[in-house]
Amino acid sequence: MDSESVGEPMPIFYVGHHETTRAQPVSDTLVRHAQDCGYDMLTSPITNSHFHSRVLGLLSAYNQAIETASIPLPAQPLPLIPALENVDSPLHPSDTISQLVTLTSTWIDLASPDPVIAYLSRQVFSLEIAYAAFCGVMNVAVRGPRLSHGSAGISQYARAIKEALSIGSYVNIHIWMPMDGTKTNEDEHIGDLSRFVRPEYANSEAPNARLSPYSAWDAWNAIRSVCRYHSRLSVALDLPRKFPSITLQSRWYAEPIRLINLSESAFLVNNRGSFVLSKPHQIFIFRCLRLKSTPWLLLSDVGPLPSVNDPDMVMSYPSGYLSPSLAADAPSSGSMPPSPTPAEAAQVSKNSKAKSKNDPTPHLSYLRYLQRNQPPKNVFERFGGGYQDYLQSPLQPLTDNLESITYEVFEKDPVKYDWYERAIAQALKDWVVEGRSTSSGGQEVVVAVVGAGRGPLVTRALRASESTGIPIRAYAIEKNPNAYVLLQRHNLEDWQGQVTVVKTDMRAWRGPTLPEGDFGKVDILVSELLGSFADNELSPECLDGVQHVLNPMDGISIPASYTAHLTPISTPRIYADLYGRSLGSDTAAFDIPWVVMLHQLDYLSTLPNQPDASELMNGTKINQLKVDTPLTPNVQLVWEFSHPLSPTILAQASLRRGGSAIGGGGGFTGGDGANEHNIRFSKLTFPIQDQGACHGLAGYFETVLYAGSEGSVELSTNPVTMEEKSKDMISWFPILFPLKTPIQLPPNSELEVSMWRQTDDRKVWYEWMVEAFVNINGYRTRIAISELHSSKSNGCLM
Incomplete structure (x- = not known):
């Protein structure tokens, strides 16, 4: 061993x-x-x-x-x-x-x-x-x-x-x-x-x-x-x-x-x-x-x-x-x-x-x-031994102030912060090689960590500066008043006063304060706002709100983009748990996207060329056996967000905010429509090879932290690409979009997934439904359809 x-x-x-x-x-x-x-x-x-x-x-x-x-x-x-x-x-x-x-x-x-x-x-x-x-x-x-x-x-x-x-x-x-x-x-x-x-x-x-x-x-x-x-x-x-x-x-x-x-x-x-x-x-x-x-x-x-x-x-x-x-x-x-x-x-x-x-x-x-x-x-x-198939409500970091233990769990990840440090170091080196002008007016590249938490990304930004020899002017922005106290302590004891700590919601921050009283810009904006589905903790809305401080010509966002992914799964154990909850006080249990370390599950749609049981590990010693499933799930792209966003899109969103006549009519899903550029819809089709029962959809994400001259630094929770992009990363568990009634699937059928990301300018929520089809005498025939599930009552508040 x-x-x-x-x-x-x-x-x-x-x-x-x-x-x-x-x-x-x-x-x-x-x-x-x-x-x-x-x-x-x-x-x-x-x-x-x-x-x-x-x-x-x-x-x-x-x-x-x-x-x-x-x-x-x-x-x-x-x-x-x-x-x-x-x-x-x-x-x-x-x-x-x-x-x-x-x-x-x-x-x-x-x-x-x-x-x-x-x-x-x-x-x-x-x-x-x-x-x-x-x-x-x-x-x-x-x-x-x-x-x-x-x-x-x-x-x-x-x-x-x-x-x-x-x-x-x-x-x-x-x-x-x-x-x-x-x-x-x-x-x-x-x-x-x-x-x-x-x-x-x-x-x-x-x-x-x-x-x-x-x-x-x-x-x-x-x-x-x-x-x-x-x-x-x-x-x-x-x-x-x-x-x-x-x-x-x-x-x-x-x-x-x-x-x-x-x-x-x-x-x-x-x-x-x-x-x-x-x-x-x-x-x-x-x-x-x-x-x-x-x-x-x-x-x-x-x-x-x-x-x-x-x-x-x-x-x-x-x-x-x-x-x-x-x-x-x-x-x-x-x-x-x-x-x-x-x-x-x-x-x-x-x-x-x-x-x-x-x-x-x-x-x-x-x-x-x-x-x-x-x-x-x-x-x-x-x-994650104690987290297997344990349902957790997604975090709401914009409305809730997280406890220290929650931050501590994130910080135990052996991969994520190393990859962030690599991304920041590459961005700094590219900034100098390409001869970009800094927002500091000197040699220092202005780096701001927004949503700094207890400061692990700030530490990594300082390390990247030291390893590359490129000086930075560092800012840590955090709205949590309790974490703000700890950030000040870190600045005194660990960062030697190199960091400017600011307590505010990142969307309200006006930028670095200049000697003459004006506000400057940020060259590299670093955040770790991603949730299990990438956008479910409102990273798009947060980064849109703070983009006004980013250098409009050469500014870099880390992460630069992120994508959400889905695959249908069978999870009888979790379904039984949710069904029991729905009979009690948690009547909306099937309308919540749950964060869960999926363990006892079966992928209903898989990629071809799976190994036969008789071909597995022939001649391999016991302590070398791989006991994780050899099946490769068919995980498909749902949608994507990238940063910084086009200024014209943000300008139009600003016109709509407040309901002015020039901003057009009311929003499609309520409100003024200022956040409608962040709604999404996707329809996916999954081939089902063998009969099964679909209990929900497993959600994952991939993110490009930075893509530069030395290649891309990426993170992934997608089981198909995680081994290649960020092996052993444990920060994020998958997300589960459950179904109230399991969909029975015959062999050689298709499962069609409709997925929405909705907003009313006050909160963001998801809606999802699935349909099953088979081919009968040359006709594609629908044999089952789920309810339209909606997490609006449990949406993430902006």
């Missing part, structure tokens, strides 16, 4: 042990034994085989009664399951109940087309949820719907889950879904109720040929939509041996994954006969375990707990704890060998068991090895 990550806590793997058919009930003693073996939790069915037999007997008796009864079938009452009895369940309230993930019966079929089977299944499900809740169970895993039933089955299943969330008021329900929708895991066992579907309903199932890799995600999306993104509903994701496409992985990554299931078939066997996971498995797990809510890992059917069901497998460590370092479990540095045939796998399995007789839990040991050897955290993870 790199030196910067030393001391940084890495994610802990919470690993559970699951057996499809556990030989004995899960008791307190068994839970403690599992902990001694290194597991953190166990799974347990809520009901047992006795209850299963009772339900099958009830169904059999009902079918016999139907066959022999003279009563017409519609008049025959459906079978009722009596209340649970002590012999029906291994569970009871206990001290270890919180360390269990309980399972509802896998033999029921909530989505069955046969009303009798569906009715019995719902009764079983309700009884189990209610009893688990009574026992104090916190986590219940439910097998996902049978995808072969089609959409009709999904709606039935979703309705049952929604009701279960009401039955168990404190129970977290995890829907067990396969990552790849073509691998449905719907093998029917002898006792499955689906085997007893009556002939007239047996042919109503949707053919399996219609299943696609996205079928499981689509079913999950329908379930959680019916349940209104309930906070206690999440996914238990079953990872396959061969990973699906990167785009499908990314789609699942954005979902609320609570459990990641790793069956024995998901593991490979390396050249040394040790169980390992492929690189795509490792990358996906590492990514998920760096989320704010880290999922748990389940090892399924990897063998019984040592010394419990297998007398030949006895723990060789008196303490019950495994060896802290089992190097044999590490994957080789070369590429993975090809997957063995079933016969070869069986033989290797026998050899592995012989080799690892001193390690009774080889799969668990490998996961602990991964835990100890995780890739190092990047700059964003180290800085």
Whole structure:
């Protein structure tokens, strides 16, 4: 790991042990034994085989009664399951109940087309949820719907889950879904109720040929939509041996994954006969375990707990704890060998068991090895761990006086101020090389930092002067009375009185005071007024207002220009947060552009030539793996601002201010129209390659601080260009423009975004809407349209 990550806590793997058919009930003693073996939790069915037999007997008796009864079938009452009895369940309230993930019966079929089977299944499900809740169970895993039933089955299943969330008021329900929708895991066992579907309903199932890799995600999306993104509903994701496409992985990554299931078939066997996971498995797990809510890992059917069901497998460590370092479990540095045939796998399995007789839990040991050897955290993870997907209202620096801690957060950026210093130094050198005359009347270039805050840009301007040998006359302009006090202290203690500190709104500053009492001009105007969308903290309005002090012939603005950018995203976690807020006192939650460190998201429109899962990081060591998404989002330009502005535009704005006759009629959006030169509109079209749900638009910006003889100095939060222009910059989080109702997008569709920047001369706000289109028989057909969202009530005051 790199030196910067030393001391940084890495994610802990919470690993559970699951057996499809556990030989004995899960008791307190068994839970403690599992902990001694290194597991953190166990799974347990809520009901047992006795209850299963009772339900099958009830169904059999009902079918016999139907066959022999003279009563017409519609008049025959459906079978009722009596209340649970002590012999029906291994569970009871206990001290270890919180360390269990309980399972509802896998033999029921909530989505069955046969009303009798569906009715019995719902009764079983309700009884189990209610009893688990009574026992104090916190986590219940439910097998996902049978995808072969089609959409009709999904709606039935979703309705049952929604009701279960009401039955168990404190129970977290995890829907067990396969990552790849073509691998449905719907093998029917002898006792499955689906085997007893009556002939007239047996042919109503949707053919399996219609299943696609996205079928499981689509079913999950329908379930959680019916349940209104309930906070206690999440996914238990079953990872396959061969990973699906990167785009499908990314789609699942954005979902609320609570459990990641790793069956024995998901593991490979390396050249040394040790169980390992492929690189795509490792990358996906590492990514998920760096989320704010880290999922748990389940090892399924990897063998019984040592010394419990297998007398030949006895723990060789008196303490019950495994060896802290089992190097044999590490994957080789070369590429993975090809997957063995079933016969070869069986033989290797026998050899592995012989080799690892001193390690009774080889799969668990490998996961602990991964835990100890995780890739190092990047700059964003180290800085923003507590900010992931945390919604923050945008700053209003013109109306609010920021606290010192807010400035301090900005100043921790390792890149931004270095780039500003480079830009100022280049501007100074170009000023001298090009022989421009200074506003000071001498050799000193007049530099003013407007919106100086606590003074970091002032310090950088002085450093640029020192490094280039070009003298400057420095001014620091700040309206915050509290920051003004600190700037005066810096001038005395750090800047040796080289700076003139002025307390005023930059728009009211008349310029440097000259000896004869007049006001001079500024040669280089430096500001850091950009927000997450570049213009959302009113940088255009502020710089327009202070431009009158800038040297009209040669004046330089740093930044010189900035652009806003958008891309559609799926963010179920954030949408659920906003939906909950909207039901409370924050009714305008979906009409606010939120500043947020987007982390658990999926880009809906991506650029082509994405790597396949099987091609990722082949032969790369664990501590060299990159766990950030390999997808490249399609981020498009929305609009641009540049400075200094043309004097003719400012002159016209001045004519309109005050409503004079020569200034024309009223403004298009209210007021006099003095700020209408800063309104913007843009319409963007994004191709959507795979089906998904759009929850909002992610906004970024790029800025050219200075473009001169030595090239451009640029900053970027755009994920496509950030690595090239300003790697590791952390000052600005993205901005999110949310949607009140998610837009469901089919594959090969288009999302059209309309975006406005509006003003009424008193404040600035945004409006946005999206539309979805598909091509049907050669016609571009609109299939969905959002509301017109507006942040006017929460606009940024001028």
